[in-house]
Amino acid sequence: MPQKDPSLTDLPPGVAIAWGLDRPSTRGAKAELSPARIIEVAIRLADKEGLAAVSMARVAKDLGFTTMSLYRHLRSKEELLVLMVDAAFGDPDLAAPEVGDRAEPDWRTATRRWAKAIEQRYREHPWILDYPVTGPPASPNELLWLEQLLRALAPTTLTASEKLNSALMLANLVRSSTRMELDVADNDTPDAFEAYVGLLFQLLDPEQHREVLGLFSDPELAVMEDAGDELSFALERYLDGMEALMARRGSGADQPG
Amino acid sequence: MPQKDPSLTDLPPGVAIAWGLDRPSTRGAKAELSPARIIEVAIRLADKEGLAAVSMARVAKDLGFTTMSLYRHLRSKEELLVLMVDAAFGDPDLAAPEVGDRAEPDWRTATRRWAKAIEQRYREHPWILDYPVTGPPASPNELLWLEQLLRALAPTTLTASEKLNSALMLANLVRSSTRMELDVADNDTPDAFEAYVGLLFQLLDPEQHREVLGLFSDPELAVMEDAGDELSFALERYLDGMEALMARRGSGADQPG
DNA sequence: ATAAACTGTTTATGCTATAAACAGTTTATG
DNA sequence: CATAAACTGTTTATAGCATAAACAGTTTAT
Structure with missing residues (x-):
């Protein structure tokens, strides 16, 4: 985590790294790890096993490093999450079709x-x-x-x-x-929906919850059109x-x- | 956690308790704790110190019992949270003013x-x-x-x-x-907002982010009317x-x- | 040559949820 | 009445979590 400029230290988590404000280090051993590599592996993990599976230990293991090695590149797990989300959104390349359809859309x-x-x-x-x-x-x-x-x-x-x-x-x-x-x-399997509705009919007072029950009895809803x-x-x-x-x-x- | 009916066991967390489906136990020592008491203390804690402060250990401590005692009344922390949220919403007593203003609102x-x-x-x-x-x-x-x-x-x-x-x-x-x-x-202190906008102006490319920058420069916004x-x-x-x-x-x- | 700055590892701390075993208490049933 | 079942609360233990601190090794600026 090369950071000499103390003003960068108190930026919100992820901001300094995401914007490339941390200048590359000159002294010291060359890093094998980098924020980018960590984030990439963490995103792959989240894609496959969900965000709950993303722990510092697990990400490090997937990378083949020790848990604490991550802290040389990221200040906290919070910072990792912020960077993961930003990377996952990615660039919105809503490239307007330049040729042919030249009219600005409304x-x-x-x-x-x-x-x-x-x-x-x-x-x-x-x-x-x-x-x-x-x-x-x-x-x-x-x-x-x-x-x-x-x-x-x-x-x-x-x-x-x-x-x-x-x-x-x-x-x-x-x-x-x-x-x-x-x-x-x-x-929602079809079963799960019916189980839910069945539960409602078992639990709810038909008077006190007439609209809810009426709605879920409506045949239109069951069709899920x-x-x-x-x-x-x-x-x-x-x-x-x-x-x-x-x-x-x-x-x-x-x-x- | 009195629960003889095995069909109650696999209901979603909180449902059985919230609907009073667990019949009171007859055998055994009389309980000093109850879901209601636990939930009440947990809500008070969350109100004061936020949801992050709500751990099973902390709630138990506030109650003057051991951590594990809670598990005699709640199946999991998830169940506690579900019940807390439902209790915090409370009953929507949107009592329509019966007399005088008898017209149904649109x-x-x-x-x-x-x-x-x-x-x-x-x-x-x-x-x-x-x-x-x-x-x-x-x-x-x-x-x-x-x-x-x-x-x-x-x-x-x-x-x-x-x-x-x-x-x-x-x-x-x-x-x-x-x-x-x-x-x-x-x-948002006024400072924090200005700090945020200042940060944007430092970081953003005026070309690539013209609308964002334009918006945040708009005097109308600063007034926060x-x-x-x-x-x-x-x-x-x-x-x-x-x-x-x-x-x-x-x-x-x-x-x- | 030496010191500074960096990377990665080891070790350790305190927190989390919760499983399992146990002791005590009450009540239903023999 | 005795005993077993069912319940409550405690103790002990485990596995996971984020992360602090100390250390060893490496590279480079001085």
């Missing part, structure tokens, strides 16, 4: 595209969803994703704080929808909501919250 | 009321937000909250699966908005979106997602 299309793209990353590395969001993004790829979303919203008439709020909510929406879809995909499209549904609702705000704004009208 | 008002009420519970027990949502609700109070939300949505023209999707998304929306607001309230109202903003957007769907539905028109 903000809804661009936002939808963004949502599907980040959903894909969640599906490739579902364990990202097990790492709780701490605060505003400070790592390179997360900021690139935010940038892309803000570019999608740029043509709108939203104010700055409306844009920021919307962007954060859209990110949350994709995150929680995808989490729900993956949870369901993991646990739109299963796996919770994201689209939620997204379109939210986009409609943004559009309604802009329409009100555009027509000069204004209404209290 | 669905938007009712939903808004629900959202503010559950937000209040999050604020009283912020550590609920640190416990990840696992699957569909199966504990009594969580189901009561779901019931109340479904009652708010009952008068709408949404289909069953649209209602369920909307309810789950509204729950997610309140959860993540409140989490954001609390995170900000915890960490709508700080602490992320929930209302997101909620009204989503409600508008639901309304737009119903309007389209009502006018017979239909559009592809």
Whole structure:
């Protein structure tokens, strides 16, 4: 962990490394390990066995080093996790098709595209969803994703704080929808769903829980016609909501919250 | 942990206890401890020192018993957490004012009321937000909250699966908005925000991150005029979106997602 | 040549959840 | 009534966790 500049020491975990602020060391034995190698192996492990399997000891073992060797390159496990998540998000190369389709997409299309793209990353590395969001993004790829979303919203008439709020909510929406879809995909055999509903009917008071029971008795639900499209549904609702705000704004009208 | 009925053993953690399915034991020494007492002390601890402070050893110590004594009443720490969360949500006594204001509120008002009420519970027990949502609700109070939300949505023209999707998304929306607001309230001195923005300007390439930098330079943001109202903003957007769907539905028109 | 800076290992600490065995207590059953 | 079953709480023990501290070896700047 080469770090002479003391100002780097008190940056949030992962920031210094993710941004390449730690200058390479000149003295000392040449390192066999590196943050990048550690992160790569840790991500492979998380992909295969989930985030719970990622311990410092296990990652080190997979690398063929001792546990403590990792601490020469990472300040803490927290730092490892931050860097794993950022690397797993990766660069959002939403390369606009330059030739042929030269028209800028409207903000809804661009936002939808963004949502599907980040959903894909969640599906490739579902364990990202097990790492709780701490605060505003400070790592390179997360900021690139935010940038892309803000570019999608740029043509709108939203104010700055409306844009920021919307962007954060859209990110949350994709995150929680995808989490729900993956949870369901993991646990829901047809049996499990029926077992759940059966349990509800056993436990719930039909009077006190009439809506819940009514809903789960609805034949439409059993068909699960739109299963796996919770994201689209939620997204379109939210986009409609943004559009309604802009329409009100555009027509000069204004209404209290 | 009195449990003779073996069918109770393989219910999800917390379900048997939360629903009072474990019949009281007749033989044996009378218990000094009980799930309720343990949960109560654990919640007090979490309220004061956060969820991270809640270990079996610490809870037992606060109770004046040995660590292992807890396992006579709870099958695992997971079970304790499930029961803590359900107890912390509590009963949603959204008592409709019976006299005088006898008019049923419209669905938007009712939903808004629900959202503010559950937000209040999050604020009283912020550590609920640190416990990840696992699957569909199966504990009594969580189901009561779901019931109340479904009652708010009952008068709408949404289909069953649209209602369920909307309810789950509204729950997610309140959860993540409140989490954001609390995170900000915890960490954001004016200094911290400026430090964050300063860091961004140091690290980001003005070309590659023009929208992010532009946004954070916007004087409107610095004022933080709508700080602490992320929930209302997101909620009204989503409600508008639901309304737009119903309007389209009502006018017979239909559009592809 | 020497000292500084770095890498990786060994050893150790204190925390975590929880399994297993045991002692004591109450009650249902012979 | 005696005994066995069922329960409660304690003691002891284990395996895992993150990470601090000391140490040995290596490379390079001085």
